[in-house]
Amino acid sequence: MIDVFSWATPNGHKIHIMLEECGLPYRAIPVNIGAGDQFAPDFLAISPNNKIPAITDPEGPDGKPISLFESGAILVYLAGKTGKFLPARDRARYEVLQWLMFQMGTVGPMLGQTNHFRQYAKEKIPYAIERYSNEARRIYGVIDKRLSHSEWLGCSEYSIADIATFPWLRSWQNQGIVLDEHPHLKAWFEKIAARPAVQRAVTVLAGLRKPLMDDKAREVLFGKTQYEKH
Incomplete structure (x- = not known):
């Protein structure tokens, strides 16, 4: 059985979706990133960047246990x-991988910053909000254009590119997006959201996550705790 050390975030849900879609037996072990669980020595031993998700698989490719961090690497x-x-x-493989890299290098980081400055930052900085909100709209436009001539993001088949990207777009309202302005993306989004495996996956660990961030969680995630040696 695969252990997935995770939390109910877009990057966590990528792996929950993949495991559900593949029908692999797994155990979801919560890493409460607001409480600082990501700095525990046992977790850092498998995820040295102190980020979720990470996995351990007792049946690795050579028959020996393997641990992995970075959600894109785990999906591959x-x-x-x-x-x-x-x-x-x-x-088709390279087409999928390029869109997976687009998610890892652009969608996640930029929409993460959009969410941060629009939702979580204590100081509302107009320049930052405008900068990242505009970038979010640009990214949605790129995806919508791609989906105007391809049923799925990576290739003609549902793939890890779709699995990786979908969770980041679930917060489209918080990102200042009007989904109806991106009709091809909207149709793709609704098709993925209707998949039974996806519906199961987005509930994994979701009951443990607080809807609002308190000052302690904000300090752990964005303050000096993040930059201390662990």
Whole structure:
């Protein structure tokens, strides 16, 4: 059984969705990032960047246990382990991987900053809010254009590119997005949201997450605790 050390965030839900879609047995171990669980030595041993998610698989590729951090790497690993959601054909495989990298390098970081400055920052900085809200609209436009001529984000098949990107777009309202302005993206989003595996996955650990962030959690996530040696 795979252990997934996670929390109910977009990056956590990527892996929850993949595990549910693949039908792999797993155990979700909560890492409360607002309480500082990500700095525990046992967690840092498998995730040295102190970020969720991370996994341990007792049945690694050589028959020995393996641990992995970084959600994109975990998705590629699980796709390789199961032969699902990453095409074997070279062209389609590279198309999927480029959109996975787009999620890892652009969608996640930029929408993360959008959420931060619009929702969580104690000081409302107009320049930052405008900067990242505009970037969010640009990103949604890029995805919508892609989906105007492709049923799925990565290739002609549902893949880890879709699985990685979908959770980050669930907060579209908080990101200042009007979903109706992106009709191709909206249709894609609703199609993924209707998948039974996705519906199960987005409930994983969700009951443990506080809807509002208190000052202690804000300090742990964004303050000096984040930059101390652990």
